[in-house]
Amino acid sequence: MFNLVKGTHDVILSEADKYSYIEQTLIQVAEYFNYKEFRTPIMEYSELFQRSVGDSSDIVRKEMYTFLDKGDRSITLRPELTAGVIRSIVNNKLLALGDIPIKAYYVGPCFRYERPQQGRYRQFNQFGIECVGVVSPYRDVEVISLCYFSLKMLGFKSLKLVINCLGDDESRNNYKEVLRNYFEKHLDSMCGDCKERFKLNVLRILDCKDPADQEIVKNAPKIEDYLTEKSKDNFNKVLKSLDELGIEYEIDRNLVRGLDYYSDVVFEFHYTSSKGINYGALCGGGHYNKLIQEIGGPKDIEGCGFAIGIERIASVMSDDSLFDEIDDSLDCYIMPLDISYQDKALEIATSLRLNGYKSDVNLEGKGLKGMLKKAIKLSSKYALILGEDEIKNNSIVVKDLSKETQESIELDKLIDYLDEKENENHSCSCHHHEE
């Protein structure tokens, strides 16, 4: 027996159904917003992530699966999908076609060397979108609302949007300098991580959870006082538009997010269940001004996107019972009572399948009782019994497992019979609804 590699998990059976359901729902919403699918490689050159995600991020510093291939090239299993998608947009010169904006959605596995926990794995799946070529703050609103509707579609009721504005380059550079001056005075009393953050990316000190440091952060200069007019104006437009869309938000001036490429609008959606359990952030994203250029694309093209962890969503949805019953029932279960009838049973199954009936055949040769049990276990609507008499008369017994009735039907008329029964069922149930 082999153990799973630490932090990996099998997604199988009903768990796989859940994942499909989540992904299909997300894809559907993205397509309604006119986003197109992008599938990029799982491996990229390491430098791509160093440049985009940023050397100061924890992802690059300690969480990447990086290795040398046989040609001594440094390869990394993607820790997130934005960088690869942007690279692909740049490499394929999509921006040169003047088709701005490029609206991309993506789903797939990502890899981070982290401590695994419930709903958090080293190989995990992300869904996300990127809108590249953003020239209006309302694009940011579109991205946020797409995210919001996706979560609503999945059944999350009480969502809270947490939002902040990091400003454009000019705003941020001004602000960073002021912050550096401020924190420099307090640095001695701050935690080791913060000392490191001070050197790498001073903004991330704002995120620190250490209570003592939070006190210092409280009195730190605020980004809102250093935003350029343009950044401030854009952010206000975004907020106003969110009001109009009825998306409730809370401004958190310390929301920074761990990836270095964000600028201007950054956001997260937080969820609290009806039972009052706070699950924290379900997804996050934001706007980026320089990322495209950083990856070798044209200057002054901006983008916006967000990503959702499928594992995290599935874990929260399971915990909060947000999954509807997923129907994996069977229409027909064919039970040949003797192995010599198995080929006939397969023939019947094929005909049923071609006519749209999800069918399975018992080829394990149990007794009739055992086969019936199996049919029930598979939650089949009908059990089709094929025995000596039926073979002789070229017929089959159709047993309705919910009604506990059965009839012997000529094989030629089997499909017609089932069609009729299905119609009856439908009209029957419709009748009930009308009354």
Place this chain on the structure above:
RNA sequence: GCGAAAUUGGAGAAGCGGUUAACUCACUUGGCUGUGAACCAAGCAUUCACCGGUUCGAUCCCGGUAUUUCGCCCCA
């Protein structure tokens, strides 16, 4: 990377330094030779994550390894 706990059949799960590893469910077979339940009978862990140590003897105690879970860190 740091700290803590856990790991017993297909599943849930008791158990104790000493040879039948309880109980429940599921499953298999038969009673019932072509019909779902119930009942009855029998079967279902040469083994308690793995490796080593202590011991006359280890599922139990000790050490190591693996994985999982929780917290930190972090992230979405």
